[in-house]
Amino acid sequence: LAKTTQPISMDSYEGQEVNITCSHNNIATNDYITWYQQFPSQGPRFIIQGYKTKVTNEVASLFIPADRKSSTLSLPRVSLSDTAVYYCLVGDLSGSARQLTFGSGTQLTVLP
Amino acid sequence: DTGVSQNPRHKITKRGQNVTFRCDPISEHNRLYWYRQTLGQGPEFLTYFQNEAQLEKSRLLSDRFSAERPKGSFSTLEIQRTEQGDSAMYLCASSPGGMAYNEQFFGPGTRLTVL
Numbered sequence: 200l201a202k203t204t205q206p207i208s209m210d211s212y213e214g215q216e217v218n219i220t221c222s223h224n225n226i227a228t229n230d231y232i233t234w235y236q237q238f239p240s241q242g243p244r245f246i247i248q249g250y251k252t253k254v255t256n257e258v259a260s261l262f263i264p265a266d267r268k269s270s271t272l273s274l275p276r277v278s279l280s281d282t283a284v285y286y287c288l289v290g291d292l293s294g295s296a297r298q299l300t301f302g303s304g305t306q307l308t309v310l311p
Numbered sequence: 312d313t314g315v316s317q318n319p320r321h322k323i324t325k326r327g328q329n330v331t332f333r334c335d336p337i338s339e340h341n342r343l344y345w346y347r348q349t350l351g352q353g354p355e356f357l358t359y360f361q362n363e364a365q366l367e368k369s370r371l372l373s374d375r376f377s378a379e380r381p382k383g384s385f386s387t388l389e390i391q392r393t394e395q396g397d398s399a400m401y402l403c404a405s406s407p408g409g410m411a412y413n414e415q416f417f418g419p420g421t422r423l424t425v426l
Contacts, residue, residue, distance in 0.1 A: 233414070240419070241417075242315070242404070242417025243402075245414040286354075298367075299344075303352055304353050
């Protein structure tokens with residue numbers, strides 16, 4: 200089963216780019232990598248998903264190296280409202296070991 | 312509101328009692344997931360359904376936990392003989408089918424407190 204590791208917390212200032220890395224050394228061949236954002240007392244909200252290389256959408260980019268043992272979520276020009284916990288999720292539901300593993304999360308604090 | 316809804320939002324019960332939570336997914340989503348989240352931790356995957364079929368239940372925490380999705384629409388999660396260690400947030404999510412795994416839409420959760 201894929202185990203994920205993330206930094207516990209990060210601080211940044213408004214307008215800066217933030218990169219949060221997740222390690223998943225024993226990721227399986229069929230596993231996808233997904234990042235979620237969670238505010239207090241709410242369920243997680245999808246940010247971005249990828250399998251390999253780079254994926255970009257309107258809010259973030261996801262970088263996945265060739266060995267797929269880590270992934271980096273990049274948030275361009277953060278604002279105060281981006282203060283939240285960010286989770287990486289590794290998993291796959293198609294195989295016999297159906298499992299989705301969230302990391303323990305990174306508390307991002309954006310300062311003015 | 313067409314998002315995922317969960318009821319109740321909060322539940323306080325005494326140890327040994329049974330509790331049941333309900334999840335109503337987004338209507339066109341055929342996959343439904345249950346997670347447990349304790350303070351300071353990421354969500355812990357419990358089980359998931361494809362329509363009415365429960366395709367993974369080995370992650371349920373013990374035989375006191377059970378889930379159903381009888382008509383492929385709403386789902387219930389039951390905990391029998393609750394223990395204080397069951398106190399947590401129980402999250403439900405849904406997603407469209409098709410890919411092996413894709414974007415999940417989470418509900419607001421049910422917070423369980425076992426006294």
